[in-house]
Amino acid sequence: MAKVQITTAACGPVEAEEQEILEFPHGIPGFESLQRFILIKPDEEIPFSYLQAVDEPELAFVVTNPFTFFKDYEFDLPEADQSELEVEREDQLVVLVIVTVGDNLAGATANLFAPVVINGELKRGKQVVLHDTAYTTKHHLIPAAAGEGRG
Amino acid sequence: MLVLARKKGEAIVIGDHIEIIVLDTEGDTVRLGISAPKNVQIHRQEIYKAIKQANQEASKSTIHVRNLANLLKPDEA
Numbered sequence: 001m002a003k004v005q006i007t008t009a010a011c012g013p014v015e016a017e018e019q020e021i022l023e024f025p026h027g028i029p030g031f032e033s034l035q036r037f038i039l040i041k042p043d044e045e046i047p048f049s050y051l052q053a054v055d056e057p058e059l060a061f062v063v064t065n066p067f068t069f070f071k072d073y074e075f076d077l078p079e080a081d082q083s084e085l086e087v088e089r090e091d092q093l094v095v096l097v098i099v100t101v102g103d104n105l106a107g108a109t110a111n112l113f114a115p116v117v118i119n120g121e122l123k124r125g126k127q128v129v130l131h132d133t134a135y136t137t138k139h140h141l142i143p144a145a146a147g148e149g150r151g
Numbered sequence: 152m153l154v155l156a157r158k159k160g161e162a163i164v165i166g167d168h169i170e171i172i173v174l175d176t177e178g179d180t181v182r183l184g185i186s187a188p189k190n191v192q193i194h195r196q197e198i199y200k201a202i203k204q205a206n207q208e209a210s211k212s213t214i215h216v217r218n219l220a221n222l223l224k225p226d227e228a
Contacts, residue, residue: 025190029199029202030204030207042216042217043220045220046216048216061206062209083189084190098206098209100208101214102212105219106222108212113202137201138205141223142222
């Protein structure tokens, strides 16, 4: 099994199996040139991982399973995205959302408007843009910090 | 920029595979139908920009995920 060494700013050097590398054919909006990512879970006990760019140590997104924090979260994966990800069954899919943490840790938000959907069998992913949805790019992870906003 | 005038029901084609048809107009709103190969990404511009910006902000989240997790479980922090 081929191993690759990946340098990461978040976790230092990481060794990964080549077959764990996820291909994002369109990159991620804002970072279109980076098309290879890897999921790094620093600790099984905690509900966050890094979506780390293989070719850019400085670029990693904090991601989480949206259903952990937003039990009612749901969306229809647009047909074009289904075909791009060659989805045959729902259980092939891994859904993650990108978390933004600003200066205030408690104000961390998740982007439910544009989830990252990965075909885990094919190792192909994309950030899906939902149409006609009430979700936004910023939902507070900690409802108490949301104030009067949505939780 | 190429500027073309089109009436309702008229279309333009871009290359061999992309067709944009004017479906309807109402006030200053134009409804467009777009046929394109599935590998062509089509987005409302302002939405795509918003997502880019959200991603750029998110990429500056330098916090270690462990700290974030501790915050969510204050008893164990």
